Amino acid sequence: MATYRTDGWIALGDPTRRAIFERIAERPQAVGELARELPVSRPAVSQHLRVLKEAGLVSDRPDGTRRIYQLDPAGLESLRAQLDRFWTRALANYKAVAEQRPEEVS
Amino acid sequence: MTTQAQDTSVRTQTVVDVPIDRAFAVFTEQFDSIKPREHNMLGVDIAETVFEPREGGRIYDRGVDGSECHWARVLAYEPPDRVVFSWDISPRWQIETDHAKTSEVEVRFISETPDRTRVELEHRRLDRHGDGWESERDGVGGEGGWPLYLQRFSELAKD
Numbered sequence: 001m002a003t004y005r006t007d008g009w010i011a012l013g014d015p016t017r018r019a020i021f022e023r024i025a026e027r028p029q030a031v032g033e034l035a036r037e038l039p040v041s042r043p044a045v046s047q048h049l050r051v052l053k054e055a056g057l058v059s060d061r062p063d064g065t066r067r068i069y070q071l072d073p074a075g076l077e078s079l080r081a082q083l084d085r086f087w088t089r090a091l092a093n094y095k096a097v098a099e100q101r102p103e104e105v106s
Numbered sequence: 107m108t109t110q111a112q113d114t115s116v117r118t119q120t121v122v123d124v125p126i127d128r129a130f131a132v133f134t135e136q137f138d139s140i141k142p143r144e145h146n147m148l149g150v151d152i153a154e155t156v157f158e159p160r161e162g163g164r165i166y167d168r169g170v171d172g173s174e175c176h177w178a179r180v181l182a183y184e185p186p187d188r189v190v191f192s193w194d195i196s197p198r199w200q201i202e203t204d205h206a207k208t209s210e211v212e213v214r215f216i217s218e219t220p221d222r223t224r225v226e227l228e229h230r231r232l233d234r235h236g237d238g239w240e241s242e243r244d245g246v247g248g249e250g251g252w253p254l255y256l257q258r259f260s261e262l263a264k265d
Contacts, residue, residue: 049210076114076232079197083116083229086142087211091120094140098122098132 011055012081016040017048021071024058028070057081107173115230122223129223130186130215134159147201148175159183165191177201181210189213209234 012018020034031049035042049069052058056077060067072078133140146152150169156224157165158180165178182190193209196202203204209231216224 078233079235080116083232084118087116087118087229089142090140091118091225093142094133094225095120095122097136097139098124098129103119 010035011051011057012026014048015050016044017052020048021052021057024052024069025071028068030063030066030068032066034069055081114233115228116230116232117226119224119226123221124223124227125221126186126215126223128215129225130189133213133215133225134183134185134189146175147177147195148173175201175227178211182212186215188215193229197198202235207234 007091012021016038019038023029023034023037031042031045034049035045038045040048049058049060053060053069055077056072058069059072059075060069116122121131124132134157138155141155143152146167148167149172152167154169155165155167157163161180161183163180163183164176166174166176166179168174177195178191178193180189180191182188182230190210190212192205193211194202194205196207202208209229211227211229214226214228216226218224
């Protein structure tokens, strides 16, 4: 199945991007702050932010000479990424329950 | 399939080694064990998630203090082939009372062999949640609902 643009789920498949995403979710912040907290270079953080932005997971706004990154609450991709997680996990639970032997079912 | 349909849906599937009748029954009768428990809009822990097995039924979480959070309506109940329910939860993880702004989840059960069933889940029409997001967004300012969201997302992401 073709993907037409960066998918939120794929964007969050990278551990560094997920770490960046989770930090932004805790509070909006600038590239410099993220780079200080993470073992990656500032240009690398910028690159990851660009992917997250293209995926519709984060948005940015100017703050003086900096840009502040925050989660995009209206992002359809953000919603899809969450729901994809939710249902993937639900179906994993489902498979485990369905394939229990009957005497194991509580 | 159009690009739009792709973008406004989430699809996932699994195959279970049980007959279709049991596959359907497990999903609807043991939904309490299936729904990720940390996904909770009540102020207290969830005692159980109730799936009322009929068209027009409801799906709700019941808290340990007896409070209830009704977050879905059963739109179609067709054992053993299909069940459809609404998703009355806004992108900010609050109950959406305007049904025009809710999405829906269809679960299809397809018999592959007498002892094996494919289960396809599609959460679709996600764009319907988008109506009015812009105005909500100005009021919310990216705060408010987000700490709660973060907590849940982190729990989901760390498995």
